[in-house]
Amino acid sequence: MSGIEGKIVAVTGAGSGIGEATALLLAERGAKVVLGARRTERLEALAARIEKAGGRAAWIRTDVTRRTDLVGLVDLARERYGRLDVLVGNAGVGLISPLDELRVDDWEEMIDVNLKGVLYGIAAALPVFREQGSGHFVNIVSTAGLRVVPLQSVYAGTKNAVRTISEGLRQEAGDSLRVTVVSPGAVRTDFTERMGPEARERIARMMETALSPVAVARAIAFAIEQPDGVDVGDIVVRPTAQA
Numbered sequence: 001m002s003g004i005e006g007k008i009v010a011v012t013g014a015g016s017g018i019g020e021a022t023a024l025l026l027a028e029r030g031a032k033v034v035l036g037a038r039r040t041e042r043l044e045a046l047a048a049r050i051e052k053a054g055g056r057a058a059w060i061r062t063d064v065t066r067r068t069d070l071v072g073l074v075d076l077a078r079e080r081y082g083r084l085d086v087l088v089g090n091a092g093v094g095l096i097s098p099l100d101e102l103r104v105d106d107w108e109e110m111i112d113v114n115l116k117g118v119l120y121g122i123a124a125a126l127p128v129f130r131e132q133g134s135g136h137f138v139n140i141v142s143t144a145g146l147r148v149v150p151l152q153s154v155y156a157g158t159k160n161a162v163r164t165i166s167e168g169l170r171q172e173a174g175d176s177l178r179v180t181v182v183s184p185g186a187v188r189t190d191f192t193e194r195m196g197p198e199a200r201e202r203i204a205r206m207m208e209t210a211l212s213p214v215a216v217a218r219a220i221a222f223a224i225e226q227p228d229g230v231d232v233g234d235i236v237v238r239p240t241a242q243a
Helices: 018-029 040-052 067-081 104-132 152-171 195-206 215-225
Strands: 010-011 034-037 056-061 086-089 135-140 178-185 235-237
Touching: 010 067, 010 104, 018 034, 018 040, 018 056, 018 215, 034 040, 034 067, 034 152, 040 152, 056 195, 067 104, 067 135, 086 104, 104 152, 104 195, 135 152, 135 215, 178 215, 215 235
Parallel strands: 010 034, 010 086, 034 056, 086 135, 135 178, 178 235
Antiparallel strands: none
16 A cells, blocks of 8 residues: 555645646545645646546645635645645746846745745644644745756745745654655746746756656655655755756
8 A cells, every 4th residue: 555545635736737747646646635726727627637537636726825725725625535634835936037127026926926825835734734643744845945046036035935944844843743845956847938038048948858747746755655753854856967
């Protein structure tokens, strides 16, 4: 039996990319997944795909910039399946640009989604995990926080903030909760859709050797499948060609 089988896993940003790949892989390995994202048509299609393959899935529109939406995601897991074992904080945006362009609205959106969205997830799930006496936070960060490069200052700042908060949470969690940070490198997703021309060109070159989202999903699954008492704290997964 897989260490994933039977677990109840909620995933934010499940409508595409890493979140979608994670939901599919975990459901294939026997988890019951609870899908959250803003694009409901994608969630509905993904849930149908999982159930057609014999898996179990529930979904709810989730905008991680709204604290009540994260509460709704956690509540759905409990109402549908009786508990929540894992929250994968995956939703994120990468609106990278030179600081000189002063895209303050983009900066604020990254703070709201990448940082506050994770905090809202913690606020929603932590009391539930405490009540259950078990639970696992898996927060998706980035190698941008390990090696800061031009155009990514604010993006890297939000991801480093999540890394720091996750480490503090791990230290406060005690012996009944687990906290994992997964730092992907370049991944083939729709990450570049809203970037400016300079940033899009730079990222497009990285995409030539980028990982499949499934590679990141496997790293997430590795952390989740560990037995009780084993906490995988930090995973870095990136293309071998990435500096």
